[in-house]
Amino acid sequence: MNRLEDIAKTKGKLLGVDFGDTRTGLAVCDPSRLLASGIGYISPGGIEKCVDAVADVAREQEVSAIVVGLPVNMDGSEGSRAARCRKFARLLEEKTGMVVGMFDERMTTMTASRYLNETNTRGKKRKTVIDTLSAQIILQNCLDRLKYLND
Template sequence: MRILAVDLGKARTGLAVCDEQEILASPLCVVEEWNRQKLLERVTEEAKRLGVGRIVVGLPRNMDGSEGESAQNARAFAQSLQEYSKIPVVMQDERGTTITAHNYLNDTNTRGKKRKAVVDAVAATVILQDYLLLRRNGHAP
């Protein structure tokens, strides 16, 4: 099944998608949108265009596992996305994914404007790859 991942941001939201065999997650795009309704529409449009069977939204927990305002916003967005798109939505802990994304970009010497343009999509890819690993090990729906 194809799965879409969402790294929700205030201004930029990263999207990633995996192949039908759920082996490899790849960056899709970064959506620059402040308006949540328009963002819901855009994410749903991409999900339907790609024929995904599930959407994974990153859950930004604090390092101690607690949930703050960002996590509450992500949960609210995920719920709205499921209601709007009619596609099952699950949450995936995203602690450390942005750091991992920056490390990948450091390894490829991606800097400046190009880095800013792709870091959210790379973070979404990390979220999705983590989710796929949990699925393979039987620890995620």
């Protein structure tokens, strides 16, 4: 797996991924890497099918690298979800041949939930939006960090 510095060396669009067992949220940024936008979610079932589906999206979106959210505990430790995300990222890198990096997703779901509460998004609509919004937040946070690295 690559570090953020490896992603910084690439040029062009990035794909942000919030990998989950049920749904995987997706976001993409503009070629200048200023703004992340959610593009939806996939529910392929199983890690291998998810890798294939995300690889297809990466090709369709013509991205140069992929950022996968890493679920880290508040104390900085990693649990079983983090291990599963690392496996997903490794398989995705092998499948696509692209730079795939991990980015700390702490507080992402909480931030997404707070936003959805403020916009009064409830029920089924909330379920379909939260993973996409989480991917968008992960990617935007990564873009902000990349700007800092490049300055």
